[in-house]
Amino acid sequence: MNVKTWLKHNKDVKKADIVLATVLKHDPSWLVVHEDFAIDTEDQAKADAAIKNLKNGMPMGYVMGATEFYGNLIRLNRDVLIPRPETELVVDLALEATKKIDSRFPKILDIGTGSGCIAISLAKQLPKARVYATDISPEALDLAIFNANFNHASVRFLPPTDLMSDFNPNRGYDVVVANLPYVNREWDWLDKNLDYEPEIALFAEDDGLELIKELIDQIAERKIDKYLVLEADPCQHQKIIKYAKEKTLKHLKTNGFGLLFVTTERHV
């Protein structure tokens, strides 16, 4: 079958061109000028299987096993959340916080790194920074390590751990960034496609705020880390800002889903 016939056959499937182009290792624009290219049976079988998964509702990131995030190609499997575009603004906030740090080698920690997308993006943008990353899931960490190597990003991975509970209380970070699970199971606008993603990466108790509050508690208690960058749904922001204030963390800025806090006035 050639490209033109295959595309015609799948004309009702959104993003079918991206599927075929990825299987053939070209850009979708390549297909336009190579309509007569004969797809070999192995590639056609791969593209057909991907289309079947897409039709069944599997998100594109898992169908193709990769996505782009902050200009980096991030490999994906079902152990990790598919990085979202809104998380790129969280990276921007972490970069902004890092600029305030008076050190040539700022120390940044990404908690709940998942695919590694945040840590990798920061390490690529800030070659002099010491970027650390961890996650509670060993499987996610394995993929994050693969992605860091694949993208030639210098990220120091720490053993799997529950937030900062195992961290040395004397070793502080200039910027802690965390996109933790914050989805409230009760939200009635939840996308069905979320069924494909790991529960541990999505849901949290206490209206989705349990882990975020726990991390704020830990940072407030440690008194050694400088900036905290969090991601949460905008409908949760006011509650988080209020909670953080009670724990003496000052809200500095909101950027889309991202929130930036400073732990003490000294660093503003």
Ligand SMILES: C[S@@+](CC[C@H](N)C(=O)[O-])C[C@H]1O[C@@H](n2cnc3c(N)ncnc32)[C@H](O)[C@@H]1O
């Ligand atoms: C929303 S995903 C974010 C993944 C990635 N950072 C991103 O932005 O796409 C949340 C991540 O937090 C991890 N996680 C869940 N509970 C955790 C905990 N108690 N301590 C550390 N990481 C946790 C999950 O395994 C998951 O990888």
